[in-house]
Amino acid sequence: MSATPVSSMALVLGASFVGSFGAVFLKSGAGRLHFSLRRLVLNYRLAVGVGLFLFSSYFFVLGVRQGELSVLYPMVSLSYVWTLLWSRLFFREPVTRNKFLGLLLILIGIAFLGLGTR
Amino acid sequence: MSAATPTTTEGTQPARKPLSRRQAVAIVFFCTLLGAAGQIMIKIGAVSLGRSTSPLAMVTNPTLFTGYVLYGLMTALFVVALRDEELSILFPIIALTYVWVTALSVMLFGESFNVVKAIGLSTIVIGVGVLGRDPKK
Numbered sequence: 001m002s003a004t005p006v007s008s009m010a011l012v013l014g015a016s017f018v019g020s021f022g023a024v025f026l027k028s029g030a031g032r033l034h035f036s037l038r039r040l041v042l043n044y045r046l047a048v049g050v051g052l053f054l055f056s057s058y059f060f061v062l063g064v065r066q067g068e069l070s071v072l073y074p075m076v077s078l079s080y081v082w083t084l085l086w087s088r089l090f091f092r093e094p095v096t097r098n099k100f101l102g103l104l105l106i107l108i109g110i111a112f113l114g115l116g117t118r
Numbered sequence: 119m120s121a122a123t124p125t126t127t128e129g130t131q132p133a134r135k136p137l138s139r140r141q142a143v144a145i146v147f148f149c150t151l152l153g154a155a156g157q158i159m160i161k162i163g164a165v166s167l168g169r170s171t172s173p174l175a176m177v178t179n180p181t182l183f184t185g186y187v188l189y190g191l192m193t194a195l196f197v198v199a200l201r202d203e204e205l206s207i208l209f210p211i212i213a214l215t216y217v218w219v220t221a222l223s224v225m226l227f228g229e230s231f232n233v234v235k236a237i238g239l240s241t242i243v244i245g246v247g248v249l250g251r252d253p254k255k
Binding site (some may be wrong): 001007057058060061062064065067068070071073074077080084094098099101102103104105106108109110112113114115116118 | 157158160161163164165167171173176182186216218219223224226227229230231232233234235236237238239240241242243244245246247248249250251
């Protein structure tokens with residue numbers, strides 16, 4: 001058996017997917033910020049964002065129970081790839097050459113990590 | 119990605135001396151150490167959970183909890199540094215966390231290290247660096 005089970009990788013990559021939606025809600029909540037504590041607390045988008053981060057960490061912890069942290073932790077960087085996708089989709093942010101190149105390198109790196117575990 | 123937005127809970131503050139670039143970079147460097155330490159504790163805590171999948175067991179696990187506290191501290195410090203320095207300069211430094219976590223995993227947990235892993239790790243670190251760079255500069 002590999003030193004890092006596929007189930008662990010799936011849990012960590014899944015956590016990065018859930019967590020990336022947390023960033024989407026934080027971003028859309030931050031766009032509606034008002035400088036009053038009451039409205040900050042009532043800003044449900046921010047609450048959902050934080051909630052999604054907590055929810056994603058549940059899967060992350062389940063994932064790192066088994067397997068190598070040196071493989072699983074860098075795999076969290078997949079969340080950058082998701083975030084770039086959602087930024088384009090939901091906020092119409094431009095995908096610059098640097099962003100695309102960075103995304104590509106991260107994906108290649110994750111693939112190598114997956115192959116490097118034994 | 120948007121530039122640093124001012125934090126909301128600190129609306130009115132007396133005038134303060136902004137951080138120099140060197141100070142901001144030093145703070146973020148410290149953030150990577152905190153983040154790595156937090157991650158190691160999260161791993162130790164997660165392993166100690168055994169087969170349990172109960173969220174309650176996670177929340178009440180002291181090691182896991184400390185790991186997340188360190189992580190929260192790291193985030194707060196990063197925001198402090200972001201108030202005075204650009205994200206495109208500070209963000210790539212965060213990728214160092216991957217290097218520390220890998221080194222600590224090999225040293226503390228006896229995890230394997232090989233050429234393929236090294237290629238994967240460095241490609242990700244470079245990728246995060248490129249992603250965060252400001253194309254206008």
